Ligand code: FES
């Protein structure tokens with residue numbers, strides 16, 4: 001059986017080398033080795049979504065994703081989105097809509113929402129409900145969470161003209 005080895009993980013734009021067995025769950029390395037506690041341990045079985053991170057932009061359950069699978073991919077956790085001083089619009093929206101009670105599910109909800117809005121900037125309520133249906137919230141804040149996703153879509157749409165190079169070109 002192979003023992004620990006140096007593994008280079010690309011997390012939130014930086015490369016981190018950890019010593020671990022390649023089959024270690026990514027979630028353990030993020031939380032225990034890199035002190036990134038945004039992703040949470042819920043079920044540990046890929047069922048609840050509390051541990052969701054993005055792997056090359058795709059929502060991924062870090063509790064059932066091994067380190068070796070994550071190697072070579074861009075990993076994004078909640079900490080990679082915004083800061084307290086400069087929140088990402090999805091984080092801002094979840095705060096404004098007060099879409100939390102205990103907050104345990106929120107990192108996974110926010111990461112799943114970020115990926116959804118990149119694929120579909122103006123999702124219908126049905127799409128939001130479907131896309132978040134595998135992220136469980138035991139506190140039952142689903143109504144506020146759906147509203148937060150809608151607000152996040154609005155905030156991102158407001159930001160878009162300033163970030164769109166084509167738009168800037170048209171104004172020059
Ligand atoms: S802790 Fe990963 S899906 Fe529940």
Ligand code: FES
Nearest residue numbers: 101103137138139
């Ligand atoms: S706010 Fe508590 S689990 Fe969702």
